[in-house]
Amino acid sequence: MTVAATPGSHIMPQSDSREKRLAELARLRRQLPPCPLFEKWLAETGELPPDFDEMPVSPWPQELLVTMRDGRAQRIGRADWPARRQELRRLVETWLLGSAPPPPGNVRGVVENRRQEGDIEAWTVRLEFGPDHAAKLHCWLWVPPHQDRRLPVFMVDNARYTRFARAAMENGAFAICQYNATDPVYVAEKKDQSEAYKDLFGRYDWSEFRRRGWSASRVADWLSTLDFIDPARIFIGGHSRSAKQSLACAAFDDRIAGVIASSPGSGGSLHFRYCDQYYFGESIELLTRVFPYWVSPRVRFFTGRENRLPADFHMVYALIAPRPLLMSTAIHDTVENTFAVERMYESTREIYALLGAEHNLGLRYRPGPHAPDDATYLDHSRFLMLAAEGRSIAEAFPYRPYHPWKYKAWAAAHAPAVDVAAMPERAIDDPTADASGKPVPSARWPQRVAEIRAQVQWLLGDGPAYEKVEPRAETVPAGAAIVPATQPRRVRCRLGHDITGDIYYPPAGARRTAALPGAVWLAPLHTATGYIAGYRAGEQVHLRLSRGGVITLAFDPIGTGGRQEERRVFYDTHPRWSLMSKMVLDARHAIDALLAAENVDPSRIFLVGFGMGGMTALFTAALDERVRGVACVAGFTPFRTDTDAAPTGGMRRWSHFYGWLPRLGLFAERPAKAPVDFAEIIAAIAPRPVLIIAPTDDWHANHKDVVAAVEQARKAYALAGAAGQLTLSTPERWCEFNNDMQTEVVNWINSQPGTGATSP
Template sequence: MNKQILPALKLFILAASLLLFFESCRDKEPKSHSFNGAPAVLDSIKQKAALEKIVSLLPPDRTANGHVSFLDETFADWLGRTGELPPDFDIMPSIPFLPDPLIIDEGGRNILVKTMAQWKEKRGWMKKQLEYYITGTYPPEPDNLQARVLSEKKNGETTIRLVELIFGPENRANLTIELMIPPGKGPFPVFLTQWNHREWAQIAVRRGYIGCVYAGADARDDTEKYSEIWAGQYDFTRLMRRAFGAYRAIDYLYTLPEVDKGKIGITGHSRNGKLSLMAAAFDERITACIPSSGGTGAEVPWRFCSQNYDIEDIALLACAQPAWLHPRLRFFIGRENKLPVDQNLFMALIAPRGLMLSTAINEGASNPWGIEQAYHAAKKVYDFLGAANNLAIRSRYGLHSVSARDMEDYIDFFDYIFKRSNHKPENKLFFKYSFDDWCKLSGEKINAGKYPLKKPDDLLTSAGNRPINDISSWENKKSDILNTLQWALGDEPPGVYNPGPLSLEKGGRGETTFGTFLERPRPTASMGLMAITPYNGFGDQLFGYLYYPADEKGKPYNPDLPVIIYLHEYDYSKGFNSYHQIEQIIRTVVEKGCAIFTYDMIGFGNRIEEGTRFYDRYPHWSKMGKMTTDVRSAVDALANLDFIDETKIFIVGYSLGANVGLYSAAMDDRIAGIAAIAGFTPMRTNTSDKGTEGIKAFSHLHGLIPRLGFFAGNENRIPYDYHEILGCIAPRPLLVIAPSMDKDAIIEDVVCCYNEASKIYNLYGVSDKMELFIPDDYNRFSGEMRERTYSWLEKTLISGTKPAE
């Protein structure tokens, strides 16, 4: 061999060996993510740090409920096997509102879908991304499906047929289905559902449907072993495996002459509702779908499942049910705005076929407001495809379960979609507000351009551009700020003062007097409860619950108790009934010698319908204005109670409650102090480029302060901001808790706002009355934040009130 060739050959062999080595280790390399189809250049050091933080925030996997996959028992196992890292969130576009199914490359080029070719492109992208982040991939239709009839018998005139389907690699996969075929020649529409919903199918049979139940449910699940059969090839989750089972049932149905192939409807409840939505999104043979109370992971978008909505967020659901959802979804806890997809895109894939979203307005694991947002987002696609009547929403009164009443309505919808009936769904909405509708209704117009530009550091500058150096000058400016706040909150109609019940003896039965599905925290041996109830209620016909430290006779142990008004988050279905241990907060506060008062704010819990037509009734007021009025009424009632110290009425609020509390404390000096948890970010700097909802959260999304909507795009002209609100609370105690990972806030801006407001506390000489705590966490009221709040309460207002041991 030529000696000149030998070194080159050795170098080639070495390179080939290294290549083979790296190929053998490729599963351990960090996987790259792509956004909107474009490959991303990732920073693995940053990603590893992000992963470490995510893992520290996740609760343990409840593996008794299922493993992450056949190959991985836990999320940690999956991470170790695959080497996957979270995406580099800094280079991902932020999509604070629901992803728009009619925009290609949202957050990038933002190309509007106008043609069917573009729609086909977007459909392909949505399907791929939903598989990647939520469902996992699944096998193609098998080419070896066989059907074996296990039994067939008559039940009256109905034929009951039990069938086993066999398919897949080496015929290892099977699926059991039961058909209930009504008498007659057909062809019949099909009511397809899961094994534990057999009684649903029975009703459908009476309505002229073939009832088809298949073993893809907790009661019987033939699809579970698909995880093992296709391990390493496809990573479909438990819910997607059950959806895949539905596809195989349809394969068999398509072979039957008595089946009307264009009329196959699928439905399921709770977790079965989740999989029904997935199944219909990916298989166009399903011509109608009703996810029944699927909640998180079905009709409720992930963006509206975050902890400030108080339902099953990503962390809770993914770890409580490790097998249900793809582990990649966990990367987005607290960063739901970075998720490229959301549940409304499953709905968009179903269009133009029939889809009814169904929920109960007070069920714990649901967000009826969020579902209506998804409905509106999906409706854009149905309108685009000329099929607006094929989309429906049904919100029932009650809790999670359903009855025959609901099933008859579900079949009514299938009948309507299948042209068997002209009974159109009602589509009743409980959250009908839109900014555009309010503008027309109120006739209000504001030219934001005529408002002066505002500086972030002008708090100690008077209207005449003079420096403020004394309390008297500040009080003059404070008066102007309060007038501006009142303008923003709208024109409160003249009302009547309600002194409240005055004494413990005037307590009532609470909401049971009108009927309620919501169970409120109950008294204990050491915690008394006073249900403030009309006709001895507070405010305008309002119910509230006052918990207090009780002696052995159930009476307040102290005749002068301090009291906390606790204001809840955006918990639309439950109000102050919390999935996140509200009982523990109440009991802890009471154990520390303090009373705590709480109630549902307008539009939430038992007051949903009070908020539905609010702007029809009060077009120039605002919901935030009504909320602060109710807080003022609560202060009225508490100050007059014979066992409450009227000088020690404080507020603790989380999320929405923190916001309402800040406005209230600024405008009512009787409020002795406030702890605001994850409540705000400055408005003037919360512009559209920050990736948050911005001021549209108040004006467009939740309809809290409509007048702010005129300043969208001109945020630096908003006539007030939070540093002024905080300044108006001085010199009273103030605790601000601002999680560093809050997707709805810009932490640097919050710090600047706090520092600016601290100038007012310094002016009063009470800088120690103001505290800022920045936990390294996402938007939630975590245990650490609660402990900090309790510590603040003890230091600020409860000292000396707890009885001696």
């Protein structure tokens, strides 16, 4: 799902009101953590944030194959691609990577050393270029026996990832060239020589990755002069931050024959829109604070406004097409997200298809975390050899997504028959009123709740009904480490249908009573490590809850952590069910396990959810009265007012994009006809306590509508004589679950009394 980008959107919007932009800068400074280098950049450039009200909203990545002509979006053809490509380059330069000098045209190589390493000839070379040849760049070239053949060559910025081409070189098929424009994290003793170029070539706003990629192009200048190197087969690649600069090089240097992009993460293989805290990803805020100059500092203006960023990294990938490209990532790599990587692959594939080069694009998954394994190194060599021979990359690395979903195909085969036209249009209505708008008598309220629950069940689809499943505790292995008294104690269990859960018992000092409240932590869509956040704005939620005296059960939602294969086949097995219903069922089985835990007060069982987990928590509590209360953080926006024109991306996200609630898609064209909405869902939880934390600047939600839904649900609480049990907190933040919010949740849980109920 994408939106059009205008050819002129690379121009910085200018507002008539400088005061308005200064006020926006003041707001950012108030909200953002300190970043001295960003402040330094602001002082040097005098740049201000754009007037966001003048900028188009793009909750989906911009359409690569759509441009604006005469004020209208038009889909381009193959003949239009060169012009569109130049538009994308300008967008990438302006908003993401910055501009760079033209090629200096005078690169010369001074061979400092040449030696034999077995059969391999190894060179140490000093490149000199630029004004008076003042720019210096060392590189190291390894050449196998070539017998007058012109060899392809693989360029990389540090020795660690020369292994990508090692097998190819040992087969006599590739040369390898390492250059010294690398991040200091790799070669601390060798300073990135490209740092000296910042002032040597004039005033350019190039980011570090643009500068290092430009430096790699100077290596290509020199390699092209060697009679044993094939200038048409110069490849580049890298891993993590090395991959980012490889992408930057290839996007602006058409001589690069192909790219290995291994786990580049945020600012590489992920759209910024899909790696904010909604996904526990390395957000714009975090990336530009920890590494202020990796990308253009201008990107930091879009913290919490990712949906207004005029460019995104699918444009960088598009600029590499139609050349061979291998996207390589790990299933449990915390710098990436398999859901987001697949969105990047599918965006990029459109360009390769337009250019008749789908065979040149591959996506390879590997098991484990961030670091490449031996099989990955070998497969990267295989990619290089295949690409150098002009053979199919897609055939060698076929696309097998973990998150497959085609709403139209599902709707054609499995959608229930619904007369949408005959259904009433509604807004954010009073859940205590009947269809005619008259108040429901208190005596009839239980019937109204039953009606809401029936509508929720219909929306969730036709799947297995909840049945209690006895949890199974796992024994602690002999010799296991003793947990310090100051740390939460973890006990592993099996819940539901063989789902791994972890129960965290509070440290001794946090135990206020013999029986403690319990909480099920329901995590967002964080695919790499499930409920354990990869990047976060606060403490690990399950640990903060436990330290606060709450016995906490956590498990990976379907599609995350160790349950990604389960997501891959879910709709093949359960075409009439829904992922959200599965998440609700798992949450109810987690309640089974929590009730069986030692020292849990059965009358104080809470659900704590963030993002996707927040929505799961509300659905679950509406259906399961064992839940004492719910804390929902950035978890919902009302369906009926979430139109396609909304800055969120509209209601169809849940049906068409994520595939969480397919039946909701039946109302995507007319969301006001949705059969149930969050005002009713929250009302069905009454009189049990609910805490809604709705950050004011969360673009994943329509904030005013969230507030309106809570106020309408409050009428149900008033009807139940529990008006004070529904709490709305609206911090001036973007989508995140930070320490202040976590403390608010912990204090709220601990303030809730038990009811004296016993465990069923």
